[in-house]
Amino acid sequence: MRFDSHVVDLLTIAAELVNAQTCDHAGGRPAHAPTGPGLRDELGRILVRDEGRPVVEDRDVRVLARFAHDARRIFEAAADEDLGSAAVATNALLSWARPMPRLDPHDDTWDMHFHGPSDRLGDGWAAGCAAALTMALGSAGVGRLGVCSAPVCDRVYVDRSKNGTRSFCGLTCQNRVKNARHRQSRTT
Numbered sequence: 001m002r003f004d005s006h007v008v009d010l011l012t013i014a015a016e017l018v019n020a021q022t023c024d025h026a027g028g029r030p031a032h033a034p035t036g037p038g039l040r041d042e043l044g045r046i047l048v049r050d051e052g053r054p055v056v057e058d059r060d061v062r063v064l065a066r067f068a069h070d071a072r073r074i075f076e077a078a079a080d081e082d083l084g085s086a087a088v089a090t091n092a093l094l095s096w097a098r099p100m101p102r103l104d105p106h107d108d109t110w111d112m113h114f115h116g117p118s119d120r121l122g123d124g125w126a127a128g129c130a131a132a133l134t135m136a137l138g139s140a141g142v143g144r145l146g147v148c149s150a151p152v153c154d155r156v157y158v159d160r161s162k163n164g165t166r167s168f169c170g171l172t173c174q175n176r177v178k179n180a181r182h183r184q185s186r187t188t
Contacts, residue, residue, distance in 0.1 A: 006111065010132030011145075011158040014071050016046045017129065019155045019169075021068040027172045028152045047125060054121050063122030067097065067129060074133055075156040078145035083137070090130075090137050099127035099134075150177050 020042050023031040034042050040056040043064055047054050056064075070093040077086035099114035114131040116123030136145055136158075144159040146166065150173035159166035168174040 007132045014129035015156045017068045018072045022072045025152045060122030067126040079147040093130045097126045097130040099131040
């Protein structure tokens, strides 16, 4: 399943929001979500676009934290191939994020974007990412949402590989597992 670039961007941002706020372990090490100004700065880095880094207010932090915790359940259920739980979690997310489709001008064309119940930063991103997760779950792309299979890592990812067989959050974990297997094979 291939998503258009806008959906891929939103799925990637959804994974980054989840990883920034909900990981207990990343790459074999304990992970600690930033707090206060550090969290606002990290969220601003994730949400930066052509127009620059957005100002992330306290209300946006709360909305994006709620999104991240709800979206983690979706990634985990999809990774476990528990589509019923993923659908229930997605419907719960949709009920509060309330994505609303709208056509927005882009150069000489019109692009469909999902907007939130308000024009606030957190509402808009939560709604757009919720819509993208819904599109992934409602398509053959459901298998493209995953949780890293490396030991001591719970980062989520979106599998954009051609064959859809990704099982790690990134090269660091992939190399950790590969090196551990190699060391194990040399000792046996």
